[in-house]
Amino acid sequence: MVIIGAGECGGRAALTLRDLGFEGPVALVGDEPHLPYERPPLSKEAMTSEAPLIKAIASDELLAERSIRHIHSVRAVAIDRIAHSVRLSDGSWLAYDKLLLATGSVPRKLPMPGLGGRCVYLRTFNDALAIRAHLSAGNRVAIIGGGFIGLELAASARKLGATVTVLEAQPRILMRGVPGEIAQIIHRAHEAEGVKVLTGQGITAIADDGAEVRITLADGQEIVADLAVIGIGAVPVTALAAEAGLAVDNGIAVDATLRTEDPDIFAAGDCCSFPLAIYGGRRVRLEAWRNAQQQGALAANNMLGANEAHAAVPWFWSDQYGLTLQIAGLSDEGRSTVRRDLDDGAFILFHLAGDGRLVAASGIGPGNAVARDIRLAEMLIAKRAAPAPEALGSQAVKLKSLLAA
Amino acid sequence: MNDWVEACAAADIDEEDVMRFDHAGRTYAIYRSPDDEYFATDGLCSHEKVHLADGLVMDDIIECPKHNGRFNYKTGDARGAPVCVNLKTYPVKVDAGKVLIQLG
Numbered sequence: 326m327v328i329i330g331a332g333e334c335g336g337r338a339a340l341t342l343r344d345l346g347f348e349g350p351v352a353l354v355g356d357e358p359h360l361p362y363e364r365p366p367l368s369k370e371a372m373t374s375e376a377p378l379i380k381a382i383a384s385d386e387l388l389a390e391r392s393i394r395h396i397h398s399v400r401a402v403a404i405d406r407i408a409h410s411v412r413l414s415d416g417s418w419l420a421y422d423k424l425l426l427a428t429g430s431v432p433r434k435l436p437m438p439g440l441g442g443r444c445v446y447l448r449t450f451n452d453a454l455a456i457r458a459h460l461s462a463g464n465r466v467a468i469i470g471g472g473f474i475g476l477e478l479a480a481s482a483r484k485l486g487a488t489v490t491v492l493e494a495q496p497r498i499l500m501r502g503v504p505g506e507i508a509q510i511i512h513r514a515h516e517a518e519g520v521k522v523l524t525g526q527g528i529t530a531i532a533d534d535g536a537e538v539r540i541t542l543a544d545g546q547e548i549v550a551d552l553a554v555i556g557i558g559a560v561p562v563t564a565l566a567a568e569a570g571l572a573v574d575n576g577i578a579v580d581a582t583l584r585t586e587d588p589d590i591f592a593a594g595d596c597c598s599f600p601l602a603i604y605g606g607r608r609v610r611l612e613a614w615r616n617a618q619q620q621g622a623l624a625a626n627n628m629l630g631a632n633e634a635h636a637a638v639p640w641f642w643s644d645q646y647g648l649t650l651q652i653a654g655l656s657d658e659g660r661s662t663v664r665r666d667l668d669d670g671a672f673i674l675f676h677l678a679g680d681g682r683l684v685a686a687s688g689i690g691p692g693n694a695v696a697r698d699i700r701l702a703e704m705l706i707a708k709r710a711a712p713a714p715e716a717l718g719s720q721a722v723k724l725k726s727l728l729a730a
Numbered sequence: 731m732n733d734w735v736e737a738c739a740a741a742d743i744d745e746e747d748v749m750r751f752d753h754a755g756r757t758y759a760i761y762r763s764p765d766d767e768y769f770a771t772d773g774l775c776s777h778e779k780v781h782l783a784d785g786l787v788m789d790d791i792i793e794c795p796k797h798n799g800r801f802n803y804k805t806g807d808a809r810g811a812p813v814c815v816n817l818k819t820y821p822v823k824v825d826a827g828k829v830l831i832q833l834g
Contacts, residue, residue, distance in 0.1 A: 382812075615798065692781075693784035693795040696784050696786075696795030697784060700786045700793065700798070725746070
């Protein structure tokens with residue numbers, strides 16, 4: 326078994342192969358020098374904790390004990406599907422019976438001239454270390470893109486005392502996948518913490534002279550920063566698959582069992598697009614920690630012949646200041662919303678399809694105030710339940726009771 | 731250190747639910763199972779220090795509110811990724827409508 330990509334997804338797949346009792350060789354190939362690690366802390370704890378520790382999914386000892394060969398600092402450069410072999414950037418070949426592509430995604434590049442060494446992206450632990458060095462008190466940080474990475478980083482930078490400006494070209498932050506009502510709360514939280522959030526304005530020019538970055542906005546306003554972090558989305562890493570003749574459709578195209586059109590090659594996590602049965606087979610690609618983990622485990626299972634379909638409801642979270650946002654399901658499938666208020670200002674928006682079916686739930690509140698109800702909502706979504714809107718909207722009605730119905 | 735400490739009233743926790751209990755600088759989670767028995771574990775998830783009492787109880791499983799790590803709260807056993815370290819459990823008894831937990 327060969328796994329390309331040693332992130333959350335690939336690492337989880339390797340461990341799962343062993344959990345399931347597979348005894349043959351397992352190779353895990355990653356282009357970073359580190360052990361497989363969790364990326365969610367990179368925009369948060371890795372910035373704000375005293376020492377930036379890597380949160381490894383498996384230690385060297387565990388990998389050795391489970392006979393997982395971790396080949397690090399090496400890329401896969403070609404797949405020979407006929408010979409069942411992968412060529413690595415060090416020139417060696419690795420034979421496979423089943424191959425898993427867990428190549429992940431990389432930050433979308435800002436297609437503008439003028440970017441220099443003070444214009445950076447965040448994807449890896451090493452990226453995080455480089456950014457962290459600039460987030461001290463008094464430093465000016467510009468965040469290009471009001472998405473999750475940018476906003477989490479803005480919160481971390483404020484915590485460290487930096488002056489922070491968030492620049493979003495869209496009319497509001499978090500346009501993709503987050504309801505406006507919730508985005509507004511996050512927007513206000515950032516302003517209350519002293520972040521300048523500028524929305525609805527594109528960037529017309531960037532000049533990075535090595536000492537500072539000057540960003541010119543559409544209205545002529547100029548933002549000067551010591552560091553510009555670009556967080557404008559991610560693109561799936563698909564070149565290896567495409568060059569091997571595999572179909573790519575907003576990610577490496579796989580079926581519900583995460584298999585590509587080649588029966589011996591699977592793809593999972595950020596790099597793949599797959600059909601979601603609960604939304605009528607709609608093809609989606611998810612950039613989320615839990616999806617990477619679940620698909621890594623499922624791919625391992627299917628590499629061993631289980632032939633199980635991915636059935637999990639999409640779910641993700643974001644932490645900013647004391648607030649946590651959690652979303653289950655795809656909210657753009659909804660036609661109407663019902664609001665349920667919880668304690669401490671927390672609330673959940675339930676998104677219902679035209680036929681009354683619950684298709685998503687978005688919640689925000691302090692700490693983990695929305696976690697339990699979002700989890701229950703996720704189970705209701707998986708069951709394709711169509712609970713009465715009045716029941717969803719009333720805090721007096723326990724969501725767990727709707728699950729039993 | 732084998733004293734029984736009163737944590738809450740038995741009626742404070744719904745069936746198949748969990749409640750946080752802080753005592754002497756530590757935090758615990760007290761559970762009431764669907765078959766009306768009471769249990770106690772350490773209050774923080776062993777993956778990232780998150781209060782389990784904000785999580786969901788389903789049968790004999792508590793699920794961490796942050797990353798869905800699962801534990802059997804009756805035994806403390808970790809039940810799958812991302813958690814791999816078991817939770818410490820504590821003896822519990824109900825006496826005159828009070829839930830008592832034995833710390834030590």
